[in-house]
Amino acid sequence: MDTSALKRPSECAWVIEPTGKMRVPAVIYATESLIRDMDEKVREQITNVATLPGIVKAAYAMPDAHWGYGFPIGGVAAFDAEEGGVVSAGGVGFDVSCGVRTLRTGLRVAEVEAVKERLADALFRAVPAGLGSRGKIHLDDAGMRAMLRGGARWAVEQGFGEPRDLDFVEERGVMAGAVPEEVSPQAIKRQQDEMGTLGSGNHYLEVQRVAEIYDAETAVAFGLAADEVVISIHCGSRGLGHQIGTDYLKQMVIEAASHGIELPDRELACAPIRSPVGESYLGAMRAAINCALANRQVITYLVRQAFVELFPGRDLTLIYDVSHNTCKVERHEVDGRPRELYVHRKGATRAFGPGRADLPPAYGETGQPVIIGGTMGTASHILVGTAAAEGLSFSSSCHGAGRSMSRHEALKRWQGKSLIEGLAGQGILIRTRSYRGAAEEAPGAYKDVDAVAEAADAAGFSRKVAKLTPLICVKG
Amino acid sequence: MSDGSTGARWEHFPHGADIGVRGIAPTKAGAFEQAALAMTAIVADPRNVRDSASLDVACEAPDEELLLVDWLNALVYEMATRRLLFRRFQVELDGTRLRAKAWGEPIDLRRHRPGVEVKGATYTALSLRRQGDEWVAQCVVDV
Numbered sequence: 172m173d174t175s176a177l178k179r180p181s182e183c184a185w186v187i188e189p190t191g192k193m194r195v196p197a198v199i200y201a202t203e204s205l206i207r208d209m210d211e212k213v214r215e216q217i218t219n220v221a222t223l224p225g226i227v228k229a230a231y232a233m234p235d236a237h238w239g240y241g242f243p244i245g246g247v248a249a250f251d252a253e254e255g256g257v258v259s260a261g262g263v264g265f266d267v268s269c270g271v272r273t274l275r276t277g278l279r280v281a282e283v284e285a286v287k288e289r290l291a292d293a294l295f296r297a298v299p300a301g302l303g304s305r306g307k308i309h310l311d312d313a314g315m316r317a318m319l320r321g322g323a324r325w326a327v328e329q330g331f332g333e334p335r336d337l338d339f340v341e342e343r344g345v346m347a348g349a350v351p352e353e354v355s356p357q358a359i360k361r362q363q364d365e366m367g368t369l370g371s372g373n374h375y376l377e378v379q380r381v382a383e384i385y386d387a388e389t390a391v392a393f394g395l396a397a398d399e400v401v402i403s404i405h406c407g408s409r410g411l412g413h414q415i416g417t418d419y420l421k422q423m424v425i426e427a428a429s430h431g432i433e434l435p436d437r438e439l440a441c442a443p444i445r446s447p448v449g450e451s452y453l454g455a456m457r458a459a460i461n462c463a464l465a466n467r468q469v470i471t472y473l474v475r476q477a478f479v480e481l482f483p484g485r486d487l488t489l490i491y492d493v494s495h496n497t498c499k500v501e502r503h504e505v506d507g508r509p510r511e512l513y514v515h516r517k518g519a520t521r522a523f524g525p526g527r528a529d530l531p532p533a534y535g536e537t538g539q540p541v542i543i544g545g546t547m548g549t550a551s552h553i554l555v556g557t558a559a560a561e562g563l564s565f566s567s568s569c570h571g572a573g574r575s576m577s578r579h580e581a582l583k584r585w586q587g588k589s590l591i592e593g594l595a596g597q598g599i600l601i602r603t604r605s606y607r608g609a610a611e612e613a614p615g616a617y618k619d620v621d622a623v624a625e626a627a628d629a630a631g632f633s634r635k636v637a638k639l640t641p642l643i644c645v646k647g
Numbered sequence: 648m649s650d651g652s653t654g655a656r657w658e659h660f661p662h663g664a665d666i667g668v669r670g671i672a673p674t675k676a677g678a679f680e681q682a683a684l685a686m687t688a689i690v691a692d693p694r695n696v697r698d699s700a701s702l703d704v705a706c707e708a709p710d711e712e713l714l715l716v717d718w719l720n721a722l723v724y725e726m727a728t729r730r731l732l733f734r735r736f737q738v739e740l741d742g743t744r745l746r747a748k749a750w751g752e753p754i755d756l757r758r759h760r761p762g763v764e765v766k767g768a769t770y771t772a773l774s775l776r777r778q779g780d781e782w783v784a785q786c787v788v789d790v
Binding site (some may be wrong): 210212237238239240241244264265266301302305357360361370371372410413414416417420421424425436437438440574577578579580604605606607608611647 | 789
């Protein structure tokens with residue numbers, strides 16, 4: 172991206188002042204090297220977001236931002252319903268509430284290394300991954316409705332986990348305000364056989380080593396210790412969320428003109444929060460959040476089953492479960508005044524700092540864990556939300572490495588089989604049914620996740636706590 | 648990838664995180680068919696897909712570009728719920744209404760070796776346009 176026309180009020184903040192139809196400034200958080208490599212489309216898209224009705228303060232792009240749909244992936248924007256604010260299906264995305272959940276194993280790396288191949292095989296058997304895989308649970312219509320209302324709490328009530336798991340999931344495992352009746356029959360049908368499946372693309376299940384600790388005190392609070400092993404699950408609301416995105420994007424595109432909304436890009440499709448379609452979408456999208464939370468809970472159960480085969484009597488406990496693609500009603504202070512805002516995070520993670528009432532007591536004094544997922548060959552990071560995040564980004568941080576290369580280009584450059592063999596040589600076991608999928612997801616097709624985590628730290632909205640490196644990766 | 652006789656063909660084009668599908672043919676309907684074939688090719692090589700099953704698809708939209716997205720999303724839905732892959736299509740267009748037949752078979756993990764799953768067709772880089780003697784139908788597909 173050409174930065175010559177951008178203001179730079181601080182080392183990691185780049186500001187596009189409002190021009191034309193922009194209602195607020197757009198702010199891109201990145202180091203100089205990340206912003207130079209960033210797609211021009213990020214500037215175009217975040218500028219478009221700044222034109223939407225009712226947007227408050229600024230539109231933000233995170234250090235991992237890349238070309239998305241309407242919103243850049245790594246985009247954050249908050250809207251005030253009382254000022255004609257909108258909710259955008261494009262601003263949430265197709266994979267509603269896609270996120271990462273990380274579990275402690277309490278094991279040392281050496282204990283896992285001793286059975287690594289067997290553990291990889293057991294996890295690959297236990298968790299259906301990739302296209303064409305089906306879940307082990309079939310839900311009828313009544314079961315679907317209960318799941319869409321109850322989220323991870325529903326899953327726990329069904330026996331897929333422990334009540335204490337719920338303390339460490341955003342929204343305590345259940346998103347309020349879900350309205351399953353606003354979910355189309357097509358979306359329900361797409362999900363009935365997909366509970367407990369990982370999906371494909373960038374989704375994964377990873378066994379990771381805590382490779383480095385940056386903040387010893389917070390690491391203790393999060394239960395992270397150097398050279399121990401954790402397990403991370405990255406997936407979302409599967410077919411249900413995809414279909415809800417499809418259904419409402421269309422409806423919002425068709426109805427935009429009738430609400431007097433001029434869309435700079437059809438993919439920015441949105442509707443006033445206080446409109447029938449806006450309210451319907453919020454009800455359906457919250458149901459999709461519950462679907463994603465339930466899905467990660469069911470997968471946790473499957474992982475635990477596989478895990479105890481090899482480590483009888485050991486337990487996996489949650490560090491935290493974060494969601495990336497959401498619109499949530501939150502209270503934020505703007506110009507010294509608390510306001511209730513509809514915060515869209517498209518490929519961005521909530522990063523509540525210390526003292527937020529919504530956090531579990533264990534993290535009340537630290538702030539919430541922010542999990543930045545990596546790619547199968549590179550690191551992931553755990554950060555912690557800061558008090559400053561409130562003023563900088565409506566308490567938001569990065570979500571992942573972010574692609575730097577298209578799938579198209581990646582397929583030309585890498586071959587799945589040799590890539591997997593190369594990673595095995597580095598001690599990283601990959602289990603996948605799709606060589607092609609692996610090639611498209613080559614670590615080299617992503618930005619440097621360490622640089623993204625560093626920028627998320629330097630920008631001030633989160634602080635690095637620990638770095639995780641992969642030992643085993645099950646890819647969809 | 649061309650079908651030889653009419654010059655109808657499809658291709659992929661790059662998008663930051665995902666992938667674009669483009670169908671090119673002498674007729675609009677042909678361009679819709681080729682765009683759908685390009686979508687199959689995101690998942691697997693269409694040449695490895697048999698046409699043992701068929702189904703009918705109908706959709707209607709406020710304009711032709713939205714109709715293209717609706718058409719592709721109708722196929723995404725069938726692919727997801729019936730676990731099908733398609734290799735051949737016959738599309739009839741009547742203004743902003745579409746009726747089609749699609750031929751394919753259930754996914755065979757060993758034979759098709761599927762790559763990523765398609766989540767949905769999007770309005771990004773969406774266009775239906777005339778290019779010389781041909782029609783070009785395209786959009787980005789979220790995977």
